[in-house]
Every structure is written in C-alpha cells, then in structure tokens.
Amino acid sequence: MTDTDAGNASQAHRDVTRTRLATPLTQYGIVLLTVVLVVSPLLPILYQSFIAQPLYRDDLDFTLSNYARLFVSRAFYDILWVTFLFSAGIAVVSTAMGALMAVLTVRTDMPGRGWIGTIFTIPIYTSSLVLAFAWITVYGPGGYLTATWANVLGLPAWDLYGLWGMILIGSTAYAAIPYFYCTSALTMADPSHEQAAQICGAGRMRTLWRITLPLLRPALSYSLLINFVAGIETLSIPLILGEPRGVRTFSTFLYTEIGKTEPQYGLVACASMLVLVFMALLIMLQRRVLGDARRFVTVQGKAQAPKRLRLGPLRWPLATLCWIWVTVLVVLPLAGLLARSAVQVLTPYISPLTVLTWDNYVQIFEVDTYARSIWNSLLIAGVGGFFAACLSLGIVLVAERSDNPLRRPLRFLSLFPQAVPGVIVGVGLLWAFVLVPGLDIFRSTVIGLMIAFTMRYIPLAVGAIAPSLGAIGPELDRAARTSGATWIGTVRRILVPLVAPGFLGAYILLFLSFLREYTSAVFLYVPGTEVIGTTLLSLWVQGKSGPVAALAVIQIVLVTAVVLISRRLLGVKMYG
Amino acid sequence: MAELVVSNLVKSFQNGARAVDDVSLDLPSGKWLTLLGPSGCGKSTTLNCIAGLETPESGTIRLGDRTLFDTARGGIPPEARDVGMVFQSYALWPHLTVARNIAFPLELRGIPARERKGRIADVANIVELGSMLERYPHELSGGQQQRVALARALVYEPKILLLDEPLSNLDAKLRERARAWLSALQRRLAVTTVYVTHDQTEALTMSDEIAVMSEGRIAQRGTPREIYGAPATPFVADFIGTSNFLNGTVLSRDRGSGTVRVADAEFRFVLPDGVGVGDDVLIAARPASLRVAARDDSSTIHGRILQRTYMGFRYEYLAEIAGAEVRIDGAEEIPDGVDTISVSLTPEECSLFRRDGHESKRAAR
Ligand SMILES: Nc1ncnc2c1ncn2[C@@H]1O[C@H](COP(=O)(O)OP(=O)(O)OP(=O)(O)O)[C@@H](O)[C@H]1O
C-alpha cells in the first residue's frame, strides 16, 4: 500500500466512524418523530378516559366510571346506531355508484365517457364541506331548485336534511374513491376474459354481470371499507345536514359536546376510545382479508387499451342517463354555489342578473379573519405539507430500505392514523397541548395545525411514496453500499434523486389535502390560526351564505389551479 | 488484494429455511473462485454475506488481516468492507452519467478531483469504455452496461471483487466474448474474485477453483478439472453436465476396480472406496461415453427405445436401460419397427457412485 492509499484509508475510516453514528441517529430520529406524532393525540384521550375530572385540573381521580356511564347511556347507543347507518349507507351507495360508473366509462363504448368520468370525480377535489354547502344552495329547503320545484311548479318538495340526504351527499362526495380503485382494476384486467365470455355466447349485460364485476371484487371490498371509515370520520355532512334534524353521529356528538360550556370530558374520551378500537379492528380485518399488498394499491393501470364492450342500441340512452346523473349530483350544486357567490340572493323569483354583486368576495378579502384563513391555509399546505412529505419519505426509506430493527413496527405505525378520525386527532392534540407545559406555542400558531394535519395524512403520503420507491431496484442501493456509501449517503445521493417524482406527487397530494382539511382543525384553531374550512363553518353558523359560497369558490379555484399546474407542468397525476 | 477465508457460515431467513448452511471457503489472494449451483441454492446469499448486504447468524468472514464478520462481534457495514461488487442487473444509477457512476466510490473516499479524473480514465480504458463516459446508463447496450458496472467496482482497487451472475443478462454470443475478456482482465489485475453463476460452462472456463453448492451447502470444492473429472456426488455429476445415469450392480471387486453389471452387459470400473460386492451403483455417463453400438457383442447394453428424434445430421434416442431413462446419440438411423437399441459404454469416461436412496433419487430422473 502506498502512502496516499494509507491516508485515504484512514480518512475513509474516520468518515465511516463519523457517519456510522449519523445513520442510526437519523433512523431512530424518524422512528421517534413518528411515534410522537402518532401517539400524542391518542395518549391524552386514553388518559382522560380513566379520570373523573377534566384532565387539566390538579385534583384527579382515576376511575372506570366514565366507561360505566357510557355503556348505560341510551343516547350513546343511538349515536352508534346512526353512525353505523350513515357510514354503511355511504359505503354501499358510493361503492355501487363508483363501480357502475367505472364499468361504464372504462369498459363500454358509451359516448362522452371521458367527460362523464372526469365530472363524476370532481367532488374528491372539493371538500365534503363545500359539497354540502353547494347541495343546500340548490336542493336545501330554501334552495334554488327546491323552490322552483315546489313553489313555481307546485310539486311536492323533498327534505334534504336528515339521514337520507346525508347519505346521498356523502356518497357523492366519496364515490370517486371506489371509482378510482375499480378503474385501475378494470384497466389492469385482461380484456380477453370478456371476449371469451362473449364468444361463449354470453350477452353483453350478462358478460358485465358475470365476468366484469367479479374482477372488481377486491377493489369493491377495499372501497367499501375505506368509505365506511370515511363515513365515521366525516364531520361536515352530519353537522350541516343532520344536526338540524337531531340526527347525530359520533363526529357531531364529539363536536357539540366539546363545544359546550361544561363538556363531559370523560365521556368524550371513552367514546373516542371505543371508536378507535373499532376502527383499528376494521382496518386489521381489512388487512387480513385483502393482504398486505393492497394497502399500497396504486391507482394506475398498464398502458393497455382495453377492448370496449359495445353497448349497441343502449349507447345513447345510457349516456343520457349518466349525463343527468352527474349533472344533478355534481354540476348543478357547484353551479349553484358559483351563482350564489356572485349574487345578493339566489331565488327563482328574482332574476340573478339584477342582483349581481362582488360583495361576497369583497367581504372575504376585507375582513381580516376571513382573508387570514386563506393565507393560513396556503401556509399550512405549502410549508406543513412539505415537512409532512419529507417525514413520509423518511418513514418509507427506513421502513422499506433499511435494516433497522424497528422497520416493521414503523410501517404499521405510519399507517395507523387511518384508524383515527379527524375529530379525535383534534381533541387529542388540543389536550396534549394543554397538558404538556411549553406546548402552548403550538396551539397559538399554525404549527399545531400542521402537526395535526401531518398526523392525519401520513398514511396517504406514505402510500403515495412507497410504490415509487418500490420501483427503484434494491440493487441500486446495495451497489452504493458496497461502493462505500453509508445508508445516509445512499439515501441522499441515490434514492432521493431517484424517488423525487414520487416525492413531488406526495407533496402535491398533501398540499391539496391540507388545503381542504378542517375536521381536525375545528378544536385546535384559535383567533389568528383560522383556516379556510373553519372560517367556512363559522360563516355558515352566522348564516352568511353569500360569503360562504365565495370562500368555497376560492377554495375550489385554488385546488383546481394546483391540480392543473401539477398535471400540465410537472406531469403529476393526482389519484391516478 | 487479499485472501478470503469464510468459515462455518450460516444464514437463514424469517421463513426458517437455511439459505446458507455451514459454508466454509478459503481463497488465496488473486485467485478466482466460482460458486456454482442451481437456482435457490444460496449462492447469492453467500456472496451478499461476504459483501455485508446480509447478516449471517454465525460463522466468520475474514479478508486479508481484517475480520469482516464474526458471530460474537457482528459485522462491519458493507461500506467499510472495501469490496467491489457487480450485480446481475448491473445496478447502474440511472440518474448519473457513466463518469459519475464510476466517480461515486472515489468521491466517497475523498479522492481529489484531479486524481479521480485520471483513475476514471484508466479504468475506462481497461474496460474499453473510453468514449462513453458522458452517456447515461440507458444509452448503453447490455454489454457496455456490464463493463461500466465492472469499472465502478474496480476503480477504487477493492480488496476483493464479487460478481453475481454478471453475464446472465447478455445474449449468448456476447456472453462468450465477455467470458474470455473478463477472465483475462482478472488474471491481469490479479484481483481476488468470487464469481456466482449457475452456468457450468462459465464456471469451468473461468475459474481457478469451483465450489458447487446445493441447498445451502457446498457439495464439492475443487479445480474445474477435478470437478469435471471426478464429481464427488451424483448431484455434482448431474449439474456439471453429465446427462445420463445408469443403474448397475457390483459383481466382484479386487482392490481398486471391479466388475459391474449394467442391464445385460458387464464392464470393469474403477470402484470408489466403500463400494463392495452386491452394492447397487449409479453410473454417471457423459454424453460422449454412451453411443449406439456398431456391433452387438457381450459389452453392449440392450435397451428399449422410447422415443426417437431426428436432429439433422444425427439421431437422438430416448431409451430405457435397466429402469433408467437415458439419451443416446447415433449417427445412423435405427429403422422404424425396431424397438430395441444396443449401446456401447466407455467406463473410463464415467463416474460411479454407491446408490443410497437420497442422492440417486434426485440424479436418476
Ligand atoms: N430475503 C429473503 N427472504 C427469504 N428467503 C430468501 C430471501 N433471499 C433468499 N431467500 C431464500 O434463500 C435461498 C437462497 O437464495 P439465493 O438468492 O442465495 O439463491 P441463489 O443461489 O442465488 O439463486 P439464483 O441462482 O436463483 O439467484 C432461496 O431458497 C431463497 O428462496
């Protein structure tokens, strides 16, 4: 060995010992951060469920009486039953809608299928809060079309409020998820199955029923489960459409209870614990049934043009029905919302053109709290979303590409927030910030909201990054390791550059989600940290439907702009 | 360059199967050892344990005067082992040019840019890639990619070169050329090399030493000549390219050799130790040692023709002889309707093993 070789070797050795610490520090740092993030909203709730007084008091008694009281409470069983009906309704109706629409747009030659499919999925880009406002504007008791129908045409009117209306709007809001899963299953399936069936003499409808639908079984069961969970979680729809009729789900129960002057903290915590356990069981069941891999179902197909089923004489009637469907469910409500934002009143009795105004928008931008909520949302989405994306990337790297002994628990942990409804995240973090001295800084700034939103959407981002990391052959990092790179060096110089597109996709997904998120924010925001969603709610409570519509339109415009920009400029496709 | 000593290496995966089961190897500095064996026998796992990409349960791995792994103290991470590795898929980093790919290990070792440049140029010359340094991996052919991977593994003068089926992604012609080129290069650089393959031609033509692996264990260790000439087990004989197995019985033995009956004929064989009169034996016959007999005499075996195939300039017969199926070459056609075949056998070209259930079952398919 020459002198320089020896020098290099000792230099390399020093580097190795220095970076040898960096790798475990980074890995365990990510693990610790994830643990803190995931359990910090849960621990206070667990704690509170076993004490008689509110948890911020000094004189605490440990007790099981909270659970005892909850189990004998008639009202609680009512709430569970309603929550079950509502969630099951959403799951079944939205999955049926999504699957049917997917089969029609992917597998048949129905005219206009591209547009119909696109319009059908719009609600997933707006929030269910906005969709609920839109529906009320058009189909609510004083809505434009309700009034036209009942008063101008003199026909019996409907009542949008109550369980059925909630299920219908909820299903419209979440139907895009089954649609995407079914679309991807159908695109990847081999069209020759269907051709074979037709050659055997099966009719068109029979082929659809006997061959195509069974192909969808995994996508269907997955969608049912996801949307069942979504039904338990959602706050806006039961709050806006259920509360006025006394239809109370778990989310609204929590919301109203915490909003009281003397909330029964113990009861809230116990109810939350039970729901958490139930959700965790559901998700475990789903893993058991569908296997590990399906967690990362990616919504993307092979580049294979499926042979389409010819509908023949049914082509036009079906297309017409579908157009009516998406128009009634999506186009009219959103058009109504847009119209409402630009007029003083929206009724069939006054021509909208005579009451045109910019006033609603002016109000939003002139009142400080309202305008601030837009900037806050953008800040949280831009900055918080970025940190959340970075953390998710770190989690995926440790869980999938390291030999850290905790990688399996980490993977489980990172997906656990799927089981935690947004309201619970909000309550739990609120209590954590109150309970732990020094954490007040989180509460009084948007950082607290960033933490809550990150916790909520880690599974989404992990699910978006994991497949693109999986597409990078493991030999690429092995080659870097044998070449002399530490794990950190490999991550930094090989994996991160290669996974950048997946990271960008996850970031945009998080940006959009953070922009629309409000359920976990309703308990956490304080004056100064309002976000669009919380402002929408408080405007609605004040009965200012004009500004509500204006702010909702602003949110839709922001989301649309981000989606379009990322599609056009960066080639990133949302949700497939 | 350094000597490699692996002893009693054991590695199992979560599913419980032992991928590497008590493997010991030693390889003198500058020599070429090939790990040869069927798919799933643990070759790659062994190689990965040497590279540090897998952590064995027990055993020791020593390279020169450094202990890379031992059961008590654990292993040093792959980046500190100073090994060069070429993967089956080449594992070139797609976002870096050829030059940056090769520069990567040098940058990690803190080698200044000037020197880096010189060394990249040198190694690029050695692997005949001088003009392609600014290309990206996807702009190269398979053979060129393979040479970049080799350059990347050699550029920092590792103590040992580990190659995991580096030629298996090349087409047949290119593979033949690369074989000659690679072994010439290794001789020239005299770098200690462990080479993994399931191709017996590669193993026989390129290695100083071969270790034939089966189910995580080393079935035989020796020079190509020893492995080919005197396979230690029917498995090795089978794997190394002997295609026919015949059943026989020992009739008599005096000292090193004896008479063995195969079907209706008798031959004199050199008998291994431990084979006695009355034992059933398995005879591994190379393709060339079994022929369709020109004349019928006491040293021809008779069998039943199961199938005949016209191969253009010769015929191949599938025949049943004493309960075993064998393939036999013949220059002349046996007329249709004749369903017996006479076969001559050259004992000197055969290896003989005692039959004991386990081995013979696998070999005498
Ligand atoms: N990560 C793993 N987890 C579980 N089992 C594994 C893993 N890697 C390898 N094995 C098992 O260990 C055994 C040896 O695998 P190994 O990759 O070493 O085979 P190989 O000899 O290189 O085969 P090939 O020629 O196909 O590459 C196989 O039975 C394989 O199924």
Ligand SMILES: [Mg+2]
């Ligand atoms: Mg292998």
